[in-house]
Amino acid sequence: MAIVASCRSLDVKKDYWTLAGSWKEEWGAEDVKYNDIYQIAHLGGNKLAITCKGKANCIISGVSYDKKILRLQLEIRDNKYKTGSATVQYELKLTQSPLVLTGTAVNHENKTIPVRWLKEE
Secondary structure, three states, X not given: OHHXXXXXXXXXXXXXXXXXXXXXXXXXXXXXXXXXXEEEEEEEOOEEEEEEOOOXXXXXXXXXXXXXXXXXXXXXXXXXOOOOEEEXXXXXXXXXXXXXXXXXXXXXXXXXXXXXXXXXX
């Protein structure tokens, strides 16, 4: 039984290292015309840090990964929103071949939009 737990631990660690790197976002919505680039870093153990490259007004929190789903919250601080900021909730599933994170983003208007992140080399 210890061998199974050890193998599972190695699989989870491999997934964390697979997630590390740059990811280009593609939205499945006609009204979204930008493609952000996210940088995922493996901090060791089961900890990940995610940043949005080139956007100082984005704050990412609530990052979790359970070997199936990557979850995170993106807060966009921008004066165009009446509240001064907007949040987007992501749930993304990792597929290995090709290396893609696919799932949904729930925006500040509570709309669920299909989204995928493509790993950049």
